[in-house]
Amino acid sequence: MERPIGVIDSGVGGLTVVSELIRQLPKEKIIYIGDTARCPYGPRPTDEVRQYTWEMIDYLLLHDIKMLVIACNTATAVVLEEAKKSLSIPVVGVIHPGTVAALKITKNDHVGVIGTEGTINSRAYDREIKRINSEITVESLACPKLVPLVEQGKFSGSEAKEIIEASLAPILATSIDSLILGCTHYPLLAPLIKEIAGKRIEIISSGEETAREVSALLYHQNLLFTEERKPEHIFYTTGPRQTFSQIAEQWLRLGKNDVKTINLSEKIKQQ
Amino acid sequence: MERPIGVIDSGVGGLTVVSELIRQLPKEKIIYIGDTARCPYGPRPTDEVRQYTWEMIDYLLLHDIKMLVIACNTATAVVLEEAKKSLSIPVVGVIHPGTVAALKITKNDHVGVIGTEGTINSRAYDREIKRINSEITVESLACPKLVPLVEQGKFSGSEAKEIIEASLAPILATSIDSLILGCTHYPLLAPLIKEIAGKRIEIISSGEETAREVSALLYHQNLLFTEERKPEHIFYTTGPRQTFSQIAEQWLRLGKNDVKTINLSEKIKQQ
Structure with a gap:
């Protein structure tokens, strides 16, 4: 059509x-x-x-x-x-597709979500996941420093790496096995996020x-x-x-x- | 509901x-x-x-x-x-979901499909992929020995490994970066298939x-x-x-x- x-x-x-x-x-x-x-x-x-x-x-x-x-x-x-x-x-x-991907990918029923403060505070991802499977533990984390990084064109390099490492530290300390990038800016940082999160955690891009x-x-x-x-x-x-x-x-x-x-x-x- | x-x-x-x-x-x-x-x-x-x-x-x-x-x-x-x-x-x-997953996953536009002789000869996966993106190269391979393996309960072990290695050899010699398991029996062999295919190739399970x-x-x-x-x-x-x-x-x-x-x-x- x-x-x-x-x-x-x-x-x-x-x-x-x-x-x-x-x-x-x-x-x-x-x-x-x-x-x-x-x-x-x-x-x-x-x-x-x-x-x-x-x-x-x-x-x-x-x-x-x-x-x-x-x-x-x-x-x-x-x-x-x-x-x-x-x-x-x-x-x-953009919210639902990431949640069904996480429900498919997670093997330990422990899913992470990062996004802007607005998105995280709305708990939209948590709600959507639990509507389908209430047994899933969802870790949510606002990462307000990531959108400015993208808007300044800093997709790689040591400054970006330090900021992402510091931002993600609390959620990487949990046992999540999958992480939803709950903001349309984040796919531009996906290579760095993947490197920092390591192989244990599968990265889910809302855009994809x-x-x-x-x-x-x-x-x-x-x-x-x-x-x-x-x-x-x-x-x-x-x-x-x-x-x-x-x-x-x-x-x-x-x-x-x-x-x-x-x-x-x-x-x-x-x- | x-x-x-x-x-x-x-x-x-x-x-x-x-x-x-x-x-x-x-x-x-x-x-x-x-x-x-x-x-x-x-x-x-x-x-x-x-x-x-x-x-x-x-x-x-x-x-x-x-x-x-x-x-x-x-x-x-x-x-x-x-x-x-x-x-x-x-x-x-069960055909379409695997194809959209492959279209998402492939980075080099080179996708593999394995299935029974009937499924492979029908070219249903190839057609479905090309309908959406005609630039994708699809390698198809019938693996008639895999369903009997599953039906005999041989999901692991050296016999299963040898049969799968021999069956997949022609398709693993190509440059595919993703492989659709185009038969509902194959998910039971997925751990062995993943091991044999190596990290270069992402395995797509029709069931998932x-x-x-x-x-x-x-x-x-x-x-x-x-x-x-x-x-x-x-x-x-x-x-x-x-x-x-x-x-x-x-x-x-x-x-x-x-x-x-x-x-x-x-x-x-x-x-």
Whole structure:
């Protein structure tokens, strides 16, 4: 089916999900909105997160998307359930795919989750895991220093290593055998995190798992595009085009893609 | 949702899928039919496979199942698409979940598949992978000696190791970085296969991946059972109760479950 997959995020983090979608589903066309002008959503009141997220969804619905991916932990926590109920297309968030991967991978029923303070405090991952299997012990840890590392482009090197080591120390001291990277920025730090966590712990990337769940749902709903094509993806940002474009190229080697700036609401124009 | 998940197979192989369903979805109740009296399906004409499979499905529909898992490669190849079209409940086969896992895992776009001669000759895995990503190179290899090993209970030891080494040699000589175990019997040999394949190659178990896809679909269709319970599963066999029961306990440590013999059709009675 020719219609594109819509992906929304409060900023650039969701590009790690796009990167995995392109890798795992190379024939599918993606339309992405990053609401960089109003990023981050984490500290905002729920009503504001709801309003901003729906503005992005409404914009993508005009592009006749066949599936919606909410590639933002905060927006997933606030809007996923209502979007699933009110939209006629399938909706995938970033929280559930990581939890089913952890339930598959763990052998000792002891799972770790790292994320931003907002995500960890929401206990969304813990709840989702225990809904399916209440015997699982979940260790959660907020790692507020990791997003700034990524945004400064420090994916490797001794400073990054020290900060990640110090951040992860409490959770690595437990007996977890699997660790969910519960933030879309973290896949860029995955090589370092894997090295520090060691072979005992399997690292689960929300981006990889979300793309995989999208693939399974498209298949089951007969929505896969299976003819030959190399689709051109479209990226919208509510902030400066150039900054977004640079990050997309630098982080994810997405190549020179079509990046456009949009206004989602009058509020943005007034800012 | 209290309704059970129905699982069908031509024999005992599908019990590896059940074992994973119970591990990954411990609150869900399973009803299994193994058509051991008419096993294996592989050498039978398509029309016969279709008829036998629908007899199992019709029997499970009387038990008000909320989802159907076709835990048999032959039956999946023949009946999955028509079952998806004609049933109002979701239907999951064992071929697709392994392919999406491989598409996620492979980094060098070079994937291996092993299975019975029937499955490999059907090229079902190759087709499914290429439908999603035509750039992937797929190496397929029939390993006819592995099912007999499992059925003789030889999961480890030097004889099993020699047979597996000899069987896998041609595919291990390629540059695959992931290997799909495309037969429901093979998970019982997974520890030996992992050892022989080495760290370069990630082993993908259809059973684990099928259970994971079931979990994702139940979630997306609001069909998960999330209250506390330790469900009692039901196992039906068309052959001798005791043989089936012994295998279920010995292979999968499923414990003493309720195993009943059933007749699916007059034909069985006449045999």
